[in-house]
Amino acid sequence: MELNQLREKILSFSLDDGPRGNQGYSRVLLQLFGYMGHGKSSFINSCKYVLEDSETLTPYAEAGETEDDGAMTTIRAAYDLTENITMVDNRGYKFMDSFERAEIYAQLGNFIPIGEKVEWTGNYTAMMHRLEDAELNPNYSDFIVPILIYSATCCLSNRKEVQTFMDNCVKMTGVVPIIIITKKKSGDFIKIEKQFKLMGAEVITAIENYTNEDQNKTLGRTKDILMVIHRALADVTFHLGQKRNSQRDWRERKKFLLEYIHKSDLEKKEEERKKEDIKRGKDREKQKERRREEKNITEEMLRTFDVWKRPEVRKREEEERREEERWREEARKREEEERRVEERRREENDPSCIVA
Ligand SMILES: Nc1nc2c(ncn2[C@@H]2O[C@H](COP(=O)(O)OP(=O)(O)OP(=O)(O)O)[C@@H](O)[C@H]2O)c(=O)[nH]1
Ligand SMILES: [Mg+2]
Numbered sequence: 001m002e003l004n005q006l007r008e009k010i011l012s013f014s015l016d017d018g019p020r021g022n023q024g025y026s027r028v029l030l031q032l033f034g035y036m037g038h039g040k041s042s043f044i045n046s047c048k049y050v051l052e053d054s055e056t057l058t059p060y061a062e063a064g065e066t067e068d069d070g071a072m073t074t075i076r077a078a079y080d081l082t083e084n085i086t087m088v089d090n091r092g093y094k095f096m097d098s099f100e101r102a103e104i105y106a107q108l109g110n111f112i113p114i115g116e117k118v119e120w121t122g123n124y125t126a127m128m129h130r131l132e133d134a135e136l137n138p139n140y141s142d143f144i145v146p147i148l149i150y151s152a153t154c155c156l157s158n159r160k161e162v163q164t165f166m167d168n169c170v171k172m173t174g175v176v177p178i179i180i181i182t183k184k185k186s187g188d189f190i191k192i193e194k195q196f197k198l199m200g201a202e203v204i205t206a207i208e209n210y211t212n213e214d215q216n217k218t219l220g221r222t223k224d225i226l227m228v229i230h231r232a233l234a235d236v237t238f239h240l241g242q243k244r245n246s247q248r249d250w251r252e253r254k255k256f257l258l259e260y261i262h263k264s265d266l267e268k269k270e271e272e273r274k275k276e277d278i279k280r281g282k283d284r285e286k287q288k289e290r291r292r293e294e295k296n297i298t299e300e301m302l303r304t305f306d307v308w309k310r311p312e313v314r315k316r317e318e319e320e321r322r323e324e325e326r327w328r329e330e331a332r333k334r335e336e337e338e339r340r341v342e343e344r345r346r347e348e349n350d351p352s353c354i355v356a
Contacts, residue, residue: 003219006226007051011082013233015143015240024246028085028236029142030229031108033165034149036071036092039063039182042209043149043225044079044087049210050217050225051081057215061089076107078114081229086142091118102127102257102264104165108146108172109253110139124265131257140246143239145232146177152187152206156195163199168260172253175235178228181206203231 001009015022032040041061049057060079066072077089090107093100103119106112106127111134146169148162156162169177179201181189189206196204207224208214 001230003223003226006223006230010051010085010226010229010233013082014084015236018237018240020240020243023240023244024140025143025240025244026084026141027143028233029110029144030081030085030087030147030232031090031110031144032088032147032149033090033104033108033177034092035151035154036094037065038092038149038151038154039180039209040092040149041073041089042211043147043180043182043207044089046207046210046225047081047087047229048079049215050222051229055217057210057212059212063211075117076112076114085229085233088114101161101165102261105168105172105257105260106130108144108169109257110142110144111254111257113137124261124268127261131254131261134254138250140250143236143246144173145175145235146173147180147228147232148177149180149182150192150196151183152181152185152189152192153183154187154192156192159195159199166199166201168256172256174239174249176200176202178202178232178235179204180228182209184208203228 013028015025015028032043034040041063044061045057045059045063048060052058061077062072064072071092071094073089074091076091079087079089081087088107090104093104103112107118111131112118113134148166148169150156150162166177169175179196181192181196181204184206185208193204193206205224205228207228208221210217210221
C-alpha cells in the first residue's frame, strides 16, 4: 500500500464503518505498556510524526531518561491520533510484582482515569477503592488494543512475566498485544522477535523511534510505524465483525481485575507468611546456635577450671596422705614404746624374775 493511502485509511477510520456498526464503541484506545525507558512515549511521538505532514518532530509525550532511574511518565496521559483513535501512555514498570501487575491491568482495563497519576499502591483496599471510583464514571465506549513496547537492548530474561502479561491482555481485551521492538539498531532484535513469536505474538515490528536527536523521515521507518497503526485497526474491525457488547466487555474486564486483585492479595499474604516462617525458623536456629555456644563455653570453662584446679587438689591430698601416714607412724611408735614400758614394768614386778 502506498504511504499516502495508508495514512488516509488511518485518518478516516471510523468505528461506525464495521459490518455490525460500532456496537457501543466510539473510540479506539491504543494502550501502550512496557518497562521503564523502553520507548513508549517516543513511540507516541513517532506515530504522531508519521501521521502529520510536518518536517520536524513535535515531542507531544515527554520522553527521556530520569536521573534517579525512575519512570519518566507517571501520569496516565492520552494523545489523540485522529478523531477516533487515541494513544494512551501508561506508566512504565520496573519490576512486575503482583501488585504492580494489578495496577497495570487497572490501566489496561481503563479503570484509572486519564490524567491521573499512577501509584504502585501495593494495597488491596486502595485498589478496591479505585475500582469503586471507576464504577461511578464507567467508560464503556473505548475499544482497547494493547501494545507492548520492548527495547532490543534487553534480552527477555523476564520471559515468564511477559508471557503472563500477554496472556492476560487476551483475557481482558480479546486482542493479542501488538509487539513493538524499539531501539532495533542497539540490540539483537531478530532474536527477540523470534522469542515473541514463540510466545504467541501475532504482530511484531522492530523499529527505530523518531526522537529529537534522530528525526529524518525515511520511507521504511515511516511505513513500519503506519503499518502498526493500520494493523491495530484491522484487529478492531475483526472484533467488531463479531457480536460484541461494550458494557458486558467492561464488566468482564472488571471481573477479571477483581479476581486478579483478590488473587494478588492472597499471594502477598502467603508470601508474607512464608517470609515470617523463614524468619522464625532462622531465629530458632540462631537460638539453638546460641545455646550450643553457651554450653560449649560452660564446658570449656569447667574443663579449664578442672585443669587449673587438679594440681592443687592433688597436692593437698598428697599432704593429707603424708600427714595421716606420719600420724599412723607416730601412733605405732607410741604403742611400741608403751608396750615396751609395760613389759619392763611387768618384768620388774614378777618375783620369778628376781635373781637370788
Ligand atoms: N536510539 C533509540 N532511542 C530511543 C528509541 N526509543 C526511545 N529512545 C530513547 O530512550 C529513552 C527513553 O524513551 P522514552 O520514550 O521516554 O521511554 P518510556 O518507555 O516512555 O519511559 P518511561 O516513561 O520512563 O516509562 C529516550 O532518551 C529516548 O530518546 C529508539 O527506538 N531508538
Ligand atoms: Mg514515557
